[in-house]
Amino acid sequence: MTSGPTGLGLLGHPDLGSIADVARRAEERGFESMWISETRITRDAVTAMTAALLATQKIRVGSAAINVFTRGAGLVAVTWAALAEAAPGRVVLGLGGGSAIPLTQQGLPHDHTVSRMREYTEAVRGAWTAPAPYSYGGEYVRFEGLMPEVRPKVVPPVYFCVAGPRALACAAKLADGVVFDAFLPPGYVRWARATLDAAAPGGAYRGELGGALVVSVADSVREGAAPLRPILANYLVNFPELARMTGIDVDLVTRMQERFAAGGLTAAGELLPDELIARHAVCGPPSTCRERIDEYREAGLRLPILFPDPGSLRPAIEELAG
Secondary structure (H helix, E strand, O other): OOOOOOEEEEOOOOOHHHHHHHHHHHHHHOOOEEEEOOOOOOOOHHHHHHHHHHHOOOOEEEEOOEEOOOOOHHHHHHHHHHHHHHOOOOEEEEEEOOOHHHHHHOOOOOOOHHHHHHHHHHHHHHHHHOOOOEEEEOOOOEEEEEOOOOOOOOOOOEEEEEOOHHHHHHHHHHOOEEEEOOOOOHHHHHHHHHHHHHHOHHHOOOOEEEEEEEEEEOOOHHHHHHHHHHHHHHHHHHOOHHHHHHOOOHHHHHHHHHHHHHHHHHHHHOOOOHHHHHHHOEEEOHHHHHHHHHHHHHOOOOEEEEEEOHHHHHHHHHHOOO
16 A cells, blocks of 8 residues: 545535534544635635634645636735735645636636636736736736735745646646646546656656545445446536546547436436446545555555545545545
8 A cells, every 4th residue: 555645625515614624624634735626606715725724733725726717816816825824834726727617607708728827827926926016918817017915925836727738738837736637547647747747847747746536435336436426427518528538438428418408417427337437536445445546646646635525525534544
């Protein structure tokens, strides 16, 4: 068995009143970090991060991720500066490109994501460190004489939460770390490491490699796969790029989309066999889950970030800390 740090991730649950207790218990059990996702129209990352930071003493707390469309770069710069004020050295800014369906619901475009992430990162870092007034003249991000009143004494690292080759190439040059998207198998980790190294200055990416592993703890793999079926169905139906990245049959995704249109996620998820779910997630008894996490570590993932389904949150905290 391999060993190393382990992160805990939250996919829009539990409610805000429970976040502090979850964070405290995760820290007590030995989790190295805690990560809040904001991929859907659900609880936001900033309020949950604030609760977790104020409830803990040691663990890092990051977003995995916020997108570069719904918040301006200036607001993010001062928000993360304030978070760093509460917990210097423990805050991470995780950025992602967002997804078309939730952004369209908000009347926002979903285009030029890699260019936007590059400009966003440069502008936020400048707002943290460059002399004021600070100006940045990008195509998608612009500051004109910005005068930030809050700046971090310890500058937060910026992680890219991405999967595609262009985004990874950008991350290799700009990001302090990478968090790979959910439901990607260990083979993807090997490919992504090679992609990052090929694009990095000097031929080796030096940042931290993390990955979102969706987890369901149960008495068997079959029982563990059941609650993940609608979650994976949601990803495949709404974010079909996942299928392209991992070799999932395109025809299967098309049939799932047709089922979804007629009967919702439950109907779409019925097409997913247990074996496919187990290849793209971590499910089953704790010993099986630990073996599966080891597969990701052996593939080169330094920081597995466990995103339990709601029913597995407590068992995952108790049984699967690094």
